[in-house]
Amino acid sequence: MEYIAASQSTRIWNISSRCVQILCTEERIPGVFKYGKTWAIPKCGKNQWMGEELLITNARRKMFKCKRCGLCCKSVSLSPLYAELNRGDGICKYFDNNSLLCTIYDHRPLVCNVDAMYETYLAYKMSKNEFYKLNYAGCRALEQAQIKK
Ligand code: SF4
Ligand code: SF4
Numbered sequence: 105m106e107y108i109a110a111s112q113s114t115r116i117w118n119i120s121s122r123c124v125q126i127l128c129t130e131e132r133i134p135g136v137f138k139y140g141k142t143w144a145i146p147k148c149g150k151n152q153w154m155g156e157e158l159l160i161t162n163a164r165r166k167m168f169k170c171k172r173c174g175l176c177c178k179s180v181s182l183s184p185l186y187a188e189l190n191r192g193d194g195i196c197k198y199f200d201n202n203s204l205l206c207t208i209y210d211h212r213p214l215v216c217n218v219d220a221m222y223e224t225y226l227a228y229k230m231s232k233n234e235f236y237k238l239n240y241a242g243c244r245a246l247e248q249a250q251i252k253k
Contacts, residue, residue, distance in 0.1 A: 105135070105146055106146075107144040107145060107146055108144075108145050109142060109143070109144070109145070110124045110125065110128065110142065110143045110145065112145075113145050120167075122167060122170065122209075123167060124143070124145075125143075125209065125210065126167065128143040128145070129210060133145055133146070134146070167219065168218035168219060168236055168239060170218075170243075171243070172204055172205065173204065173243075173246075173247070174199060174201075174204035174205075175243070175246040175247065175250060176242070176243070176246060177195070177196045177198075177199040177204075177206060178194065178195045178196070178199065179194060179246055180194060180195065180196045181194035182194075185215045186215065189213070198212070218235070218236070218239050219232075221235075222235045
């Protein structure tokens with residue numbers, strides 16, 4: 105069987121890498137498996153993906169829409185919640201400055217996972233949309249601070 109990498113599948117399906125990661129980690133793609141640190145996605149899964157368009161749409165809708173600017177990962181000194189991640193200069197030790205991505209994304213701490221944080225600690229307090237709005241406001245504040253620099 106022929107396999108494609110997650111990066112290829114994002115291009116083929118025009119969905120975010122995080123959406124692909126969710127589909128892979130939740131084993132929603134038949135036959136998908138992890139090879140080392142990367143996902144191997146069966147090429148024959150393409151038709152099945154098409155048949156699961158609704159599933160992909162749902163995964164998209166449920167996800168926090170991160171622009172992958174990396175600003176939060178470069179600002180871990182702003183909250184004591186991220187203290188253990190600080191490599192000493194306010195940047196997370198797991199942040200890759202070239203790709204602007206997290207090098208431990210699949211195993212990132214709960215505090216870095218908006219959806220998991222919501223489900224674990226906040227679902228009883230507010231709606232997911234409210235929590236998303238708070239997080240989007242945080243992203244915008246980081247953007248504004250960056251612009252002023
Ligand atoms: S600041 Fe917001 S948009 Fe940028 S990487 Fe962090 S969560 Fe994503
Ligand atoms: S662990 Fe990953 S997501 Fe969390 S701050 Fe570090 S680089 Fe960002």
